[in-house]
Amino acid sequence: MSGDIKLQVRQLVWEVQNTLSTSKDPSEVSQALLRLSILLPHNKTSKSQDFSDSKLSEARKEFCQHHYVTFLEFFISKLSVDWLGRLGEDRRRELLDRFFLDGVHQDAFIVLASAVQKSSPSYKQDKCVSLLEQFLTQNKLTSMFWEQCNTIATGHMIQTNQSENRRQPRVHNALWEELVTILATFPDRMANKLQQRNSPAFYPEQYFQSLALSMWTTLEKVHGAIKASNDCSMAFLQLLLGKLCIQGQAGPVFRVLLPRLTRQTHQDFVWQRVSCLLLTGVQDRCVESLVSHLVTQVSWYGVLSRLLGDGVLRNQKLKYILTHKCLFIRHYEQNLVVQNIMGYLAETPTRRPLLIQTLLRLLEVWSDSSAIKHTSYDQHAYLSKAILAGLAHLNSREKQENKQDLIRRLLEGVQHHIDSPVIKIRRLGMIVAESVTKTVDPDGQKLKFEYEEDEETSRLLSLLTPPSDPGDELEVEMETEEVLMKKTSLPQREDTTKTSSGLQEGKMTSPQSKEGSDSELDSDDDLEPYDMPEDVKKSKVKQPVYIRDCLDGLISNEDADRMEACLSVCEQLVRRQLDNLEEVCVELVKILLHLQNNFAIPEFTRLRRSSMLATTVFCPLQVSQYLTTEFYAPNYTIMQRLDMLEVLVGAAQELSQPIKQKKDTRPEPLVQLLPTPDEQTREPQHWRDVVQRRIEKNTRRFAKVAVLLS
Known part of the structure; x- marks a missing residue:
């Protein structure tokens, strides 16, 4: 790649970031985002004002590899109600969502998940959650998985430098490990962070079903690529499946x-x-959890043979x-496990020698006197089941070749079982001995014991007959299960951003809007409106619903409507006692203390003081330490110092009466140290009169009774 392309891409990214940081013109912001969106990998536009057609592909590659992640992080840092409100809803979908949903999917997913973890409840967090929901509902996971399947294969075909070949796998492994970890633990991450505001799309059942469906769609693409003799890699899917199994999510994934x-x-x-590449290619530490689920859920050993090869x-x-x-080492209650394992080993001629080896080892352990004494009955019965299931798959040639070894090991163990004081152990020895001699040497002398026959005996003897292919019954069960899954699958939503509280501007349709065009002809727009003093002024800015958005609005010194909206709801947000109030309480009080009424906001003084007081009430330790320290600091006006005193006094009064809880969250009227405008018009009182009235109010007097002596 030429140095000119790198320089041009870097220059374009810098210009767009500068425009987003400084410009307040919606059209200018939209134009800058459109220029940069040309470099997105899934953008079908082939014309660019910054790059020629021959250099556009190189510019896209440079942007995706070196600038995409940093730009997304910068983009997320700029997300706010005020900033995005200028673009409008349609432009937000077209410009903002495109950078996350049509870019490099794995990078976008990691950046969004990381942004949710690092952010507090705010519009920024809600927007990131909305974009993650769209990842699940718009099949972006499938595109992300398929990109990983093509990455390694394409890299091997293009790269010729040996040093690049040695370095490239380590880069992908680091990226894949992070991505797979996030995917496997995504529901827990979202539940811990969002808590009561968590989206149903992130619930474990729905999420892992959606994840498994995306994996299946990717496998279909891999199947098509292999049939077309195209190279692709399943390394990422193997890594993801192993991670899901070791995390305990094998059930919902294999259900799909x-x-x-x-x-x-x-x-x-x-x-x-x-299937064989997918299931046998997982990491070694994940094999046990995967195999344990397969042998218990596969209905027939022939299916297990097709899956594992x-x-x-x-x-x-x-x-x-x-x-x-x-x-x-392990044992299972259901007979299906030993039937699947032994039947899988016996399914093909290449695996049958392994069946003989396993059967001989089973008889050797079964015959050991120490194992009989020191293992539980369930474990020993499980070994007996495995022996009987293995005997069911021996052919005549294998019986003749291994008859002596099987009989020798059997006779060593039968005596130990008969000598056991446990009745069930003795019966196990009798059943296995009869079964082995009858199977290995059907024409020879057979052992016959007398024992009680019950349901357990019937289950053990039934293992001597290999299970048959369930066939059509299995197909019916799978079709029924798929129908149920489709009914419970996550519905596609047209606009997921509307589900989050406080994200979008609500638009109500009045009944009059349903009328025909005749109502438009009778419009009264030409009439001159009258000035009605009782009309309520409607704010042009949406009120914030999170503390951090309120802080951003109070800091903005150029938007009067936004500052007024934030100041009017600041006290209500504080008294909701949000979880992150302690993190921003000192910063909020500091902003309110230095806030000035530059826009002549009505009731500015009352709103500012009540917000400071509410913050002090719910975070008394942090705020009181800050106010008492700042009271003696230089460069404060008399009004600001009196505000500090009034807030401390009012908070102390409210905290001194914790039992009086009123339904209204507004604080009781407080004694103001500064005179109100109404009090300034009254006649001033002498300080001696005020002090004397206070003394009289708190003085108790006792009368003396005169006793008359006669």
Whole structure:
């Protein structure tokens, strides 16, 4: 890439950021965003006033690789009600949302999730949450996953420098680790941060269903690419699936993926290859959680064989989990687990030697006297089930070749079982001994024991018959499950930003607006309006609903309507006792203390003092320390120092009566140290009279009774 392109892109980004920071003209801001939006990767426009057609692709690549993330972070820092209010709703969707939804999806998702975590309740946070909702409802996750599948493959085809090849995977691994961590823990992050304001789209059930559907759509694209002999990589999907399994989310994810994989792998070899690559390519630390879910949820071992293929022969971790940990260390109640494991090992000739090895090891452990004494009955019964399930898959050749080893190990263990004082252990030894001799040598001498037959005995003996393919019943169950999932899936919303409180300007449609065009002909717009003194003035600016937005409005010294709107609701926001009030209380009081009535706002003094007083009441420690310290600081006027005293006195009076809780959140009228305009017109009183009245009010007098002596 030429140095001129890099310089031009850097210059354009700098000009747009400068315009967004300084300009207050909506058309100028819109024009700057349109110039930069040409460089977005998903922008279909091919004409640019800054770059020629031959250099546009290089400019887009430079912007996406080196400037996109920093610009998004700058863009988010500028989000505010006042700043976006100038653009209008349609322009906001066209310009602002485009930079996040049509850009580099993985970078945009990480930046938005990080911005939500770092921000406090405000318009900025609500807007980021709204954009994240659109990521889920507009299938942006699918595009993000497919981009990752194409990244590695494209990189191998384009890169020829060996140093770049060595460095590139580490860069992707770092990005993928961060992205996968955010995706796997996204519902917990949003719930912890948003709490009661959390969106239903981020609830675990709906979120992981949406995530799994996006993964499935990406797998369909991978399947199409493989059939078309195109290169693609499943490394990101493997990393994501393993992370979800180890986080305990294998259930909701496989509830979506497993029925679809089962259907598609029935007769399609390419789908079997895709499934095998996905399931056997997860990280080693995630294999156990994935396999544990598969062996308990797959309805037939033939399905497990199609999903995993010969992965057990190539992946040592998978081999260890299936043939050792799931059989010798863990145990499951359902017979389906041992039937799936042993049937999977016996499904193909390449895996059958592993079946024999596993069966011999099972008999060896089953026959050990120490294992009989020191393991629980459930674990030992589980070993017996695995032996019977493995015997069901032996063919005649394998029986003849391994008859001596099986009988030798069996006879060593039968005596230990019969010598056990536990009746159930003795019965297990009898059932396994009868089954092994009958299966391995059907024409030879058979062992026969007398034991009580019950339901458990029937379940054990049923394992000698391999389960059959459920076939059509499984298809009906999967179709029913998909119908239910579609009914409970997240609905598509036209504008998710309207669901967040305080984000959009409400527009009510009056009944008169439904009338025809005849009403427009009778318009009274030509009549001269009268000045009605009782009319209520409507503010042009929307009142803030968060403390931080209120702070931004009070700081803005150029917008009178916005400052008045923020000052009028400041006390109400404080008395709502928001969680982040303690973080901004001192800053709020400092702003109010230095605030001046430059725009002749009505009741400015009362609103300012009541807001300072409410902040002091709910954060007395922080605010009182600040006010008492600033009272003796230089460069304060007499009015400001009297304001400090009045706020402290009023807060002390309100806090001294905690039992009197009124329904109205407004504070009681306080004794003002400064005279009001009405009090200034009255006749001044002498200070001696005032002091004397106070003394008389607090003086108690006792009368003396005169006693008359006769």
